[in-house]
Each structure stands twice: as C-alpha cells, then as structure tokens.
Amino acid sequence: VSYALDLAVDVRRVFATLPIELQEAVLDEVDRITAWPPAPDSEDGRDSSEAVAELAGVRHYAFFVYVRDTRARLVGVESMGYLTKEL
Amino acid sequence: MTEVVTTPPLLDLFAPPANADANDRAATDEALGERAEHLLDFALAEHERIKALDVGMGRIALNYEDPRGAAAMRRMYQQWADQSDGLLRRVKQHGLHGRLGAKFDALQNAVGFTLAMLSLTLESLRSGAEQVRRGETVSIEEVRRELRARSRG
Numbered sequence: 001v002s003y004a005l006d007l008a009v010d011v012r013r014v015f016a017t018l019p020i021e022l023q024e025a026v027l028d029e030v031d032r033i034t035a036w037p038p039a040p041d042s043e044d045g046r047d048s049s050e051a052v053a054e055l056a057g058v059r060h061y062a063f064f065v066y067v068r069d070t071r072a073r074l075v076g077v078e079s080m081g082y083l084t085k086e087l
Numbered sequence: 088m089t090e091v092v093t094t095p096p097l098l099d100l101f102a103p104p105a106n107a108d109a110n111d112r113a114a115t116d117e118a119l120g121e122r123a124e125h126l127l128d129f130a131l132a133e134h135e136r137i138k139a140l141d142v143g144m145g146r147i148a149l150n151y152e153d154p155r156g157a158a159a160m161r162r163m164y165q166q167w168a169d170q171s172d173g174l175l176r177r178v179k180q181h182g183l184h185g186r187l188g189a190k191f192d193a194l195q196n197a198v199g200f201t202l203a204m205l206s207l208t209l210e211s212l213r214s215g216a217e218q219v220r221r222g223e224t225v226s227i228e229e230v231r232r233e234l235r236a237r238s239r240g
Contacts, residue, residue, distance in 0.1 A: 005227040008224055009218055027230075061199040065212060076224060078215035078216045081207040
C-alpha cells in the first residue's frame with residue numbers, strides 16, 4: 001500500500017525555486033519513496049533522499065529529509081537543501 | 088630556522104618532466120590516469136565509510152537534538168567534500184575526466200549531494216520537523232496541480 005506525501009511549508013517554498021527539471025526529478029524520487037518507503041536510517045523514522053538534474057553545463061542537486069508515519073501511512077518532507085555546481 | 092616541507096598533490100607526481108619527449112608523455116599520461124582512478128576509487132570508498140558511520144549513529148549529521156554530534160559529523164563530511172572537490176578539479180586540469188567518465192561523475196554527484204545536505208542548518212531541520220508535526224504542510228497533489236497550472240500558463 002502506497003503512502004501519501006506532504007511537504008512542510010518551508011520545503012514547498014524551496015521546491016518552488018528549483019528549476020523545473022529538478023522539480024520533476026524530485027517528484028520522481030518522492031513517487032518511488034511513497035510507493036515503497038525504504039527502512040528508515042534512524043529510529044525516529046527519519047531518512048533522506050536526493051535528486052539531480054543537469055542544465056546547460058550546470059548540475060542542480062536537491063537533498064531532502066523526510067519522516068514516515070507508518071500508522072497514518074504518510075511521508076512528511078521536513079527539509080530540502082539545494083545546490084548547483086558547474087560541470 | 089624551521090624548514091617547512093609541503094607535500095605535492097599526488098597527481099602532480101605524474102607531471103611529465105619539462106624535457107620529456109612524446110613517448111615519455113604518453114607513458115606519463117597512462118600512469119597519471121591510473122593514479123587518478125585509484126584516487127577517485129579511494130574518495131568514493133571514503134564517502135561510503137563516512138556515510139556508514141553517520142547512518143550507524145542514526146544519521147547524526149541531521150540530528151538537531153545533538154548539535155555537538157551533528158557538528159562533528161558534518162565537519163567530517165565537509166573535509167571530505169573539500170578534498171574530493173580539489174581532486175575533481177585536478178583531474179579535470181589534467182584532462183582526465185573524460186576517460187574516467189563514470190567514476191568522475193559519481194564523485195561529482197557525491198560531493199554535490201553532500202554539500203546540498205550541509206546547506207541545511209540544524210535550525211532549519213528542527214523548524215521543518217516542527218512544521219510537519221504541527222501539520223503546516225501541503226500535499227504533493229497540490230504541488231503537482233500548481234506545477235501543471237504553471238506549465239500550461
């Protein structure tokens with residue numbers, strides 16, 4: 001059974017600033033997580049994931065932290081970091 | 088007077104001598120490529136070890152409840168990222184990034200993701216966790232709807 005997914009309001013703000021290609025890569029990754037959330041890295045159900053997109057010689061990286069609530073079947077994305085690096 | 092001895096970057100050890108002929112240069116390029124590949128392998132393995140340590144301690148780098156532990160783990164990631172970034176630059180300067188393709192790419196991504204992680208402060212991690220706990224969230228469906236509307240507009 002897949003999970004629902006919510007973004008913290010601050011994450012939504014960061015997400016809105018990402019280039020569309022990276023937004024799509026993030027959405028693909030959250031689809032993968034909600035379909036089958038991996039066993040969390042920490043006891044409190046917290047885990048992290050990442051997405052990357054390449055645009056005009058620049059690589060765009062997103063790193064996000066999420067927590068899963070197994071009872072509510074809900075994944076909550078708590079934080080998102082964004083970084084670019086020239087190739 | 089104390090003499091300061093500096094160690095040259097490992098990749099420089101393979102720089103061809105000024106009077107090298109074409110054969111010397113080809114052999115040096117080959118050796119340089121092999122050395123660079125070993126260094127990329129080492130940096131990638133080191134990243135895996137640091138990550139395993141972090142995960143083994145419950146992702147301490149992201150644990151805003153343990154600021155001292157998080158700071159120590161983050162310092163380790165930062166030092167690794169700085170050194171690896173330097174290595175990537177040198178590999179590129181020597182024109183080796185093309186032939187080392189996949190490994191160069193993998194290290195570049197590992198550095199990028201690490202720096203993106205380090206861009207999150209402990210305070211922003213705490214604040215995000217509190218927002219999710221308080222239900223100050225938006226659903227992914229709403230975000231997708233907005234995206235679709237923007238791409239149509």
